[in-house]
Amino acid sequence: MLTVIETFYSIEGEGPFIGVPTFFIRLSGCNLRCTWCDTKYSYSGGEKRTVESLVEEAAKYKTKFVCITGGEPLLQDEVYSLMYKLLDKEYKIILETSGSISVENVPTDENMIIAMDIKTPSSNMVEHNLYQNIELLAAKDYLKFVISDDKDYSFSKTVIEKYPFDGEVIFQPEGGKNLKELTEKVLKERLNIRVLPQLHKIIWGDKRGV
Numbered sequence: 001m002l003t004v005i006e007t008f009y010s011i012e013g014e015g016p017f018i019g020v021p022t023f024f025i026r027l028s029g030c031n032l033r034c035t036w037c038d039t040k041y042s043y044s045g046g047e048k049r050t051v052e053s054l055v056e057e058a059a060k061y062k063t064k065f066v067c068i069t070g071g072e073p074l075l076q077d078e079v080y081s082l083m084y085k086l087l088d089k090e091y092k093i094i095l096e097t098s099g100s101i102s103v104e105n106v107p108t109d110e111n112m113i114i115a116m117d118i119k120t121p122s123s124n125m126v127e128h129n130l131y132q133n134i135e136l137l138a139a140k141d142y143l144k145f146v147i148s149d150d151k152d153y154s155f156s157k158t159v160i161e162k163y164p165f166d167g168e169v170i171f172q173p174e175g176g177k178n179l180k181e182l183t184e185k186v187l188k189e190r191l192n193i194r195v196l197p198q199l200h201k202i203i204w205g206d207k208r209g210v
């Protein structure tokens, strides 16, 4: 059984698949407490669900994209069984993880995308970053940095220089909307980085379940 906070059908709001209709599974529990966390309701509680019932629910939607998120989805052992079952059915899975738990047991499959955070100083969670995870990522995966201020920006640049990565690196402004300043900085410094918003927040604001 998995403990699930919510399931919903919406657009992917972050990362390279932004805008793609996606079925979301939000698992309960998180080992971190980021200062700017926008899903505090995922820390505890939720409903017990079987892997099979989640796979069946995914089939109701006309999408091949499933996002497994949290909280921190890798805290629940049965998430691996969920990933394998969805891959068997040829879904493309986006696993959103905080970067604080090893991704070594995540299936290596072309349809398995790891969307991994590196926590920036403003989160107050930097000491939880498992940098060795970066070596376990493939070019199809991506790294996300939430940027609040200049300190976060400098920190993120240092991490990228220190841990080279073939996949995409995304800077996301904290709050998901104010892109201009960050975009101009990245362009000015000729960084090979994508600056992306949280599209769901632009569309619906800080609403749950979208």
Ligand code: SF4
Pocket (backbone or CB within 6 Å): 030, 031, 032, 033, 034, 036, 037, 038, 039, 040, 042, 070, 071, 072, 098
């Ligand atoms: S890792 Fe994600 S869910 Fe957990 S506290 Fe940080 S932002 Fe919130």
